[in-house]
Amino acid sequence: MRSSNSLPGARDNRLQWPVLAGLCAxxxxxxxxxxxxxxxxxELIRAHWFSANDAVGLGAANLVGYLIGALSGRPMARRLTNRNALRLMMLAVSLAFFACAFPLSVGWYFGWRLLSGIAGxxxxxxxAATVLPHVPAERKGLASGAIFLGIGLGIAGSGTIVPPLLGLGLQATWLGLGALSLLLTALSWFGWPSEPSSCGTGSAEASPAAPLPKGVYLLFAQYAFMAAGLVPAMVFLVDYVARGLGAGAPAGAFVWIMYGLGAILGPVSHGFLADRLGxxxxIRLVLAVQAITLGLLSVSHSVVALASLAVLLGSFPPGIVPLALARVHELVPGHDLQQTAWSRATVSFATFQALAGFASSALFNASGGNHVLLFLTAGGALAVALLLELAARRLPSSIGRQRCLS
Structure with a gap:
């Protein structure tokens, strides 16, 4: 009998560990x-560790690394197995945190921020490819939400853990983050399944060499614009409140905590939407809400109003992941082909995220630190993604509802 306190999507108590490991990762x-x-x-700017331009550029280094990691993840797993690759990447992030406690140079920092992005x-x-094959089809939306809840917890944790750590100094903050990362790596170490379970064989399973359905390429484009739309708030929201509006670091931290609250709610709520509404x-609903929210962010100056908008904004970066993953499963039949499609979707997302990171930094510097311009540009990107979704009405909702992984 299934335990009432099982994590979403777990068949029994044994499957709590893979889902928990995924959350930790x-x-x-x-x-x-x-x-x-x-x-x-x-704080990096105030402590004179780096200039404002360098500090923003170092944030983009993680986004570039994310693209490299998205491209190299599957080849790495073929050499090491999925669970060993995941363990290694979590260790790499921990090491990067410890290394960032020592600001030896911009190049040193860039390299370690790049490595942490590769791991991400x-x-x-x-x-998802490691954990979800063990989850019943009807609960995959909630299960993927539980896995990617870790993103939201990280955002919320950064708003609640980082400020007290900063009271001990920047170096102590980086060391504390490294210790936490190492602890979570140890917690997840034995939770990974050895390899994806098989859903069966036969004609239902698509060949990994088979061409992807045409509809999924529209999703790739849409997912790319989503990535571009989330970067400005993700990178500049705290700086906008603290320095742009002159509200100070405590107000910026408060708004970031609210952003983190939204990020906690986002994955599971968006996964629920995928299960219930499709x-x-x-995706249509979430894109419309996010575009409107970014528009309101551009004209709001009250910390209370910004905090309320931050909840909605925070739900988007982690929440869109289970939605996009569920859309891949709707469009693509077969476990292997779904893995291929999700890998390419992640690469598309990572490419535009990295481009948006550097473009936002360049626009921020060229405009003399105009945060509002960045937020309006982000809203435009989400509007394009929404138009692409509306164009998708002419394409079939799914290509053969084969659901091995879905």
Missing amino acids: SLVGIGLARFAYTPLIP GAIMVLV ARTG
Whole structure:
């Protein structure tokens, strides 16, 4: 009999561990490795570790690494197995945190931020393919939400853990993040399944060499614009509140905590939307809400209003992942082909995320630190993604509803 306190998507208590391991991996590789840097940017500048331009550029290094990791994740797993690759990437993030406690040079920092991004990209490609084959089809949306909840917990944790650590100094903050990452790596170490379970063989299973359905390429484009749309708030929200509006670091930290609250709610709520409404309808709804929210962010100056908007904004980066994954499963039949499609979707996302990171930095510097311009540009990118989703009405909702992984 299934335990009432099982994590979403677990068949029995034994499957709690793979889902928990996946949560830890997304928490370390993305939640902390990427998002803990955002509230550190003002302090890195104030402590004169780096100039404002360098601090923002170092944030983009993680996004470039994410692209490299998305490209190299599956080849790495073929050599090491999925679980060993995931373990190695979590260890790499921990090491990068410890190394960042010593600001030897911009190049040193860039290299370690790049490595943490590589680890995050590889984890994103591998974690769902490692865990979800063990989850019943009707619960995959919630299960993927539980896995990627780690991203939201990392965002929330960066807003609650980083400020007290900063009271001990920047170096202590980086060392503390490294210790936490190492602890989570140890917690997940034996939770990984050895390899994906088989859903059966025969004509239902597509060959990994088979061409992808045409509809999935539209999703790749759409997912790319989603990536571009989430970067400005993800990177500049705290700086906008703290320095742009002159509200100070405590107000920036408060808004970031609210962003983190939204990030906690996002994965499971968006996964629920995928299970109940379908991924296509869920994506349309979420894109419309996010585009409107970014528009409101551009004209809001009250900390209370910004905190409320931050909850909605925070739900998007981790929440869109289970929705996009569910859409891949709707469009693509067969476990192997789904893995291929998800890997390519992640690469598309990572490419535009990295481009958006550097473009946002360049636009920020060229505009004299105009945060509002960045937020309006992000809203435009999400509007394009929404238009692509509306164009998808002319394409079939699914290509043969074969659901091995879905």
